[in-house]
Amino acid sequence: MRQKFKRIVVKVGSNVLTRKDETLDITRISMLVDQIAFLHKKGVEVILVSSGAIASGRSEIHPHKKVDDIGQRQIYSAVGQVKLINLYYELFREYSIPVGQVLTNKESFGTRRHYLNQKNCMTVMIENGIIPIVNENDTIAVSELMFTDNDELSGLIASMMNAQTLVILSNIDGIYNGSPDDPSSKILREIKADEDISEFIQVTKSSFGRGGMMTKVNIAQKEAKEGISVVIANGEKNNILIDLWNDCKHTLCTHFLPSEEPVSNVKKWIAHSEGFAKGEIHINKKATDLVNSDKVVSILPIGITDVKGDFEKDDIVRIMDDKGKQIGVGKAGFNSDKIREAMGKHGKKAVIHYDYLYIE
Ligand code: GLU
Numbered sequence: 001m002r003q004k005f006k007r008i009v010v011k012v013g014s015n016v017l018t019r020k021d022e023t024l025d026i027t028r029i030s031m032l033v034d035q036i037a038f039l040h041k042k043g044v045e046v047i048l049v050s051s052g053a054i055a056s057g058r059s060e061i062h063p064h065k066k067v068d069d070i071g072q073r074q075i076y077s078a079v080g081q082v083k084l085i086n087l088y089y090e091l092f093r094e095y096s097i098p099v100g101q102v103l104t105n106k107e108s109f110g111t112r113r114h115y116l117n118q119k120n121c122m123t124v125m126i127e128n129g130i131i132p133i134v135n136e137n138d139t140i141a142v143s144e145l146m147f148t149d150n151d152e153l154s155g156l157i158a159s160m161m162n163a164q165t166l167v168i169l170s171n172i173d174g175i176y177n178g179s180p181d182d183p184s185s186k187i188l189r190e191i192k193a194d195e196d197i198s199e200f201i202q203v204t205k206s207s208f209g210r211g212g213m214m215t216k217v218n219i220a221q222k223e224a225k226e227g228i229s230v231v232i233a234n235g236e237k238n239n240i241l242i243d244l245w246n247d248c249k250h251t252l253c254t255h256f257l258p259s260e261e262p263v264s265n266v267k268k269w270i271a272h273s274e275g276f277a278k279g280e281i282h283i284n285k286k287a288t289d290l291v292n293s294d295k296v297v298s299i300l301p302i303g304i305t306d307v308k309g310d311f312e313k314d315d316i317v318r319i320m321d322d323k324g325k326q327i328g329v330g331k332a333g334f335n336s337d338k339i340r341e342a343m344g345k346h347g348k349k350a351v352i353h354y355d356y357l358y359i360e
Pocket of ligand 1: 014135148
């Protein structure tokens with residue numbers, strides 16, 4: 001596993017970072033920092049995606065004026081994030097390792113320019129030995145603007161930063177093949193990127209964080225398909241990161257094996273941008289068959305039957321087949337009006353170039 005640990009994203013959930021009374025578990029955080037510092041000194045480039053802001057703010061602030069649910073989340077995250085990052089800062093300083101805070105939101109993954117700015121920010125941090133500590137900017141991300149959870153965010157970060165490994169630390173040892181409460185259940189040790197394991201997934205969520213097992217598995221398989229090795233392990237276990245680094249095979253965890261087929265960076269971005277799509281492009285049967293074949297094809301106006309929504313050039317759009325089913329996503333080469341004008345006509349430029357087309 002060591003060779004796969006050149007650049008890793010470590011995601012730590014709220015349950016790992018907080019005690020039962022919701023205060024930050026300083027002992028545990030300190031142990032995690034020890035392990036990350038060890039890996040850092042070994043030359044591993046670590047990006048930490050840390051939850052825990054809202055949980056830690058909740059234990060700190062008791063608003064004396066009436067605040068609705070959204071307001072509470074905003075207050076807790078604003079206050080809690082300061083506490084959290086301050087703690088990391090102090091703990092890493094003991095090792096003379098500088099850290100920096102990266103707060104992001106869904107919108108910043110939807111626009112290629114924002115995406116590249118974020119990527120550049122974290123790249124220069126890593127190049128300068130600074131560990132990026134990432135969280136969602138929960139002060140402005142509310143309702144539909146939110147990531148599903150920090151598992152989703154960690155997947156996006158792993159793809160964006162071309163990490164070889166994503167480690168999701170939760171409070172269980174991995175994915176069980178039955179109920180975790182049943183003593184005969186066992187941890188699934190290795191899962192292929194395209195293996196169907198939905199029958200094993202518990203729908204229960206962790207108590208503090210937003211994440212559940214289903215999102216973890218979905219994200220893990222999506223990342224594994226892109227060639228990233230994903231590990232789900234127990235962050236409450238002492239030395240878990242070092243054990244994984246030393247010998248992943250013999251450490252209790254679920255390992256999603258990376259697929260061998262490489263995916264280009266821009267396609268990775270497009271694949272993850274589905275949630276930010278601004279419109280739809282419907283294509284006919286002939287075009288559907290072509291994009292589903294092994295051939296390298298772009299989407300041309302002649303194959304388009306409908307354009308839904310108003311979007312700009314370079315926005316992400318969904319690709320719908322002749323039965324109206326989504327088959328992929330792509331980056332629009334023209335705005336929606338121009339595509340409507342060209343739709344059904346011969347000899348026009350590609351609307352979605354092959355390089356910017358991701359078929360699922
Ligand atoms: N961003 C949230 C926080 O720091 C956590 C979201 C999640 O639980 O996945 O509190």
